[in-house]
Amino acid sequence: MSGHRELLARLRDLRAHGSAPLSAMVRLVASELASEVCSIYVQRPGDILELTATEGLNRDAIGRTRLRVGEGIVGLCAATGTIMNLPDAQNHPAFAYRPETGEEPFASLLAVPVRRSGRTLGVLVVQNRTPRNFSEPEVDDLETVAMLLAETLAGSGATDGSPKGLADTVPRLFTGAPLMGGIAVGNIVLLRSARPVVRMIAEDLPAEQARLDQAVARMQRGLDDLFADVPSNGRTADVNASREVLDAYRLVASDAGWLRRVAEVIRGGMTAEAAVQRVAGELHDRMRRISDVYLRERLADMEDLANRLLTALLGEPPRAPVPEGAILLARRLGPAELLDWHARGIAGVAVEEASPAGHAAILARALGIPAIGSLRGMLDSAEQGDCAVVDGDEGQFILRPEAEVRLAYIRALDARNAKYAELATWxxxxxxxxxxxxxxxxxxxxxxxxxxxxxxxxxxxxxxxxxxxxxxxxxxxxxxxxxxxxxxxxxxxxxxxxxxxxxxxxxxxxxxxxxxxxxxxxxxxxxxxxxxxxxxxxxxxxxxxxxxxxxxxxxxxxxxxxxxxxxxxxxxxxxxxxxxxxxxxxxxxxxxxxxxxxxxxxxxxxxxxxxxxxxxxxxxxxxxxxxxxxxxxxxxxxxxxxxxxxxxxxxxxxxxxxxxxxxxxxxxxxxxxxxxxxxxxxxxxxxxxxxxxxxxxxxxxxxxxxxxxxxxxxxxxxxxxxxxxxxxxxxxxxxxxxxx
Structure with a gap:
């Protein structure tokens, strides 16, 4: 743990006068981890990974060596978001030889994805001549560096490979899993996470632990307020009757296991907010490899809680008013978030990663909010304020619909509302x-x-x-x-x-x-x-x-x-x-x-x-x-x-x-x-x-x-x-x- 803190201290010194140059970061990591090679691959548009900085490989390869996402060990790491710890990398089936790098003498390789907000921005790699598996502390150190590197790359032109440009102005149809039937037509509101973490490296560890304890208490009080029966918020039936789902959420929130892991990361030298972000990322990577649908759905609850804890640490991000009939778009959605947004008046929900077994889906059905899940690639194409249609009956999400399509759905919605009014007489x-x-x-x-x-x-x-x-x-x-x-x-x-x-x-x-x-x-x-x-x-x-x-x-x-x-x-x-x-x-x-x-x-x-x-x-x-x-x-x-x-x-x-x-x-x-x-x-x-x-x-x-x-x-x-x-x-x- 002391070696971990020393690495963080050196990184803090390196970043003291602004963002650290990538060349300096690879030199420091190679030195501190006693590795003969440290390299950074940055993701560029078109799902390309470009060698951007290296210590130990041929520097002439910088900017020349490129791999597609999924190609080679580095590409596989980026595609799957999985850490690759290999004692004999060159005999791995995925190994892709690039002669200009001069990496032939190096047998062992450790590749860690550089991720931010669930998206891969690049890959951080260390290599040694001696065939061996890198130790758990070394893996932990490189994951920490990757987390710091993500903030640097996010501001320096790295992409997640998403297509941009003209594609963002044309209509798009996404087919997913219906979570709750019904139709919603309106403008998109994108679910934003908590304020970005700026301060990564701690100066006073006891003070950071105290900040965490205070933030956990504030988060729990906030959940109690949200789940309470508050008639002035118009959510009496929604909240009072949903005790099973919300009590389950409370159990996750108060689980000491994930909070102990956050405290452990703080003791390693990170700020409270950086530790929360780090643990949320670990949980994300672990859960996404679980095949069971219901267990994967608990990921949404954990990310919801992590965002709430970050909000308690950093303050509430500014909230714009929700336009009438708005449609909420999210990568994942927790039940507390859904209740928040329901109170603010959303008319429909579209979630990239959700199934009918999830807490948010159960609440959407109970609240009567048209909702669709399993909409892969939706967020990459959507912009705040875009018009969209949620067709929960057919499991279709239409982004930027043509005027005729939009009007057809509005007419269908009006007819449905009239039909419901007529049926109410029965x-x-x-x-x-x-x-x-x-x-x-x-x-x-x-x-x-x-x-x-x-x-x-x-x-x-x-x-x-x-x-x-x-x-x-x-x-x-x-x-x-x-x-x-x-x-x-x-x-x-x-x-x-x-x-x-x-x-x-x-x-x-x-x-x-x-x-x-x-x-x-x-x-x-x-x-x-x-x-x-x-x-x-x-x-x-x-x-x-x-x-x-x-x-x-x-x-x-x-x-x-x-x-x-x-x-x-x-x-x-x-x-x-x-x-x-x-x-x-x-x-x-x-x-x-x-x-x-x-x-x-x-x-x-x-x-x-x-x-x-x-x-x-x-x-x-x-x-x-x-x-x-x-x-x-x-x-x-x-x-x-x-x-x-x-x-x-x-x-x-x-x-x-x-x-x-x-x-x-x-x-x-x-x-x-x-x-x-x-x-x-x-x-x-x-x-x-x-x-x-x-x-x-x-x-x-x-x-x-x-x-x-x-x-x-x-x-x-x-x-x-x-x-x-x-x-x-x-x-x-x-x-x-x-x-x-």
Missing amino acids: RGRPAVTADGIGLQLMLNIGLSLELPQLARTGADGIGLFRTEIAMLARGSVADVAEQTAIYARVLDEADGKPVVFRTLDLGADKLLPGTIIEEENPAMGWRSLRVGLDRPALLRRQLRALLLAAGGRELSVMFPMVATVAEFTAAKALLLAEAKRVRPVPQSLHIGTMLEVPALMWQLPQLMQTADFISLGSNDLIQFLFAADRGTPSLYDRYDFLSQPVLDMIEQLVLAAKPARVPISICGEAASRPLEALVLAALGVTTLSMPASAVLPIKAMFAQVDMRAFRSVLASIRRGEGFGLREALATWAREQAIIS
Whole structure:
């Protein structure tokens, strides 16, 4: 550590009278690290890395030696953002020989990317003749120098290879992952990080630690204020109901691990703000190499916190007013940032690195903000104030749209708003067909933040409460008391309307941090009820919490991913055993199963004897029935819910359930689509659970349908169309003006 501080002290002296020349920096680093070579490659436009300074290589190569990003070890380092520590570089498969450098005698090589704000500006390299791996302290020293070098390069013409010029004036279309449906048209507001770090090297280490401690306290107070119920800010429902996500964020904020690492970097000789920036960069590089989507999403939370801590250290950057209908663009977005910007009036969000599993995505859906993620290259082309369109329904972000396109979206937005106003009149009406057949339209939700949607939509209850969403948002499975509080809040807000709780559906694409399951096909692997039965303590804890939350009220519990009646019976036995130990007992206890695994269709007689209700999970059912992974884009539209095999299966299920008086419902995505909902109701599935956005449109659609007449139409189409039914059904519905 003392050697590290000496290097920083020498760098401070070198920079004392302004930016240090690159030639002086490479000489100093080569000397202090006892390296025979130190070189700096700077990224130029067109993804070119140019040798800009060197100590130990042929100086005639400066300005002549160039590599493309991805070419050679230096290019690979720049492309991946990965440190390359090689004892025998010239025998590495990526090695690219450049004779003008004279580097033949040097065997070992350490290359560190020079990064700033998530972008690579160059590569810093040291080399030695002796084959060896560079030590951890040497790597740490070179990373520190790279951080200081980034500030120098940012002001001296280095680029991140992004195309500029004419391309920044023409329309661009980016396709990403829909995070929340809806349309927004407006001017761009770019998410800015905290003020830039100017003072890198510390003079008084205890004073820097004290500054860090004070800034952490200010940051925590700021989070408490943000997450508090403050009616004057107009965010009561947003903040008060989002406890699961925001409490999870608080846990990350107060985690001593990353703060200890910041303090360690300060002890190495850096200022508090430079240490925060350094640790944020380390976390970024580590997280971007993790394949699990949910874990990568935690990166946004960490960067959000780092920016907040930097703001607490350096002061709030100046804030320009947000224009009406503005669209926020960000590389990553944390939940606290989203709440901040929502309060300031943004109309839409586009995020380069985000997935539906992220905290910000969960909040965007709950707040009703149109949002898109996974928009690679978007920020490189956008400028503050550019006009843009967020089409959250199609997952499209249109930058600088043509006037006709912009006007078309504005007209669509106006029409949508008018349609919503018209649909709002259906909120208090029952769901019933034109010929008097009643239906139940329920909600699929996963956070208490979404509970106000019960009143907004007039839904008949909650047909699917995904209990794992709160756990994923929190980052761990809560204890009994915490789970009880979550479930009790749901029942309280439902105010007597039915609620069906699905037990933890973890595994596949829903993994908690620290969970590593190596399976070739995790969707059909160790997940959901299989985990609960193999880890009965985990399942018992949740079942006990559900029973306690009921507090003597009616309770409905549903088990996911049931493949055999024996599995359902075992899970049911665990619930009944817990029910004997809890007081007061529920007023009534209904125990049901998801039907997602086709194998259950050959066990219907036994299932009808043991299940109180059955809910079709259309998403998994379709992928298992057709052996088509729903996560594979090329298979999205290949297999249709409205096909003979699926409808035959549902009809068989309804016929088996009717004499047994076992209610059948559906809680998959199919229930939210008008044609599918119509067909399901015609087959006898009259309880449909769906996202809040679908309730009023589906209710209005059913009011136009003579169900008895439609059943005859459906039977005729099924007899005549063979495997494909959708086109014929859609034609009939359009002719009847039931769907547009």
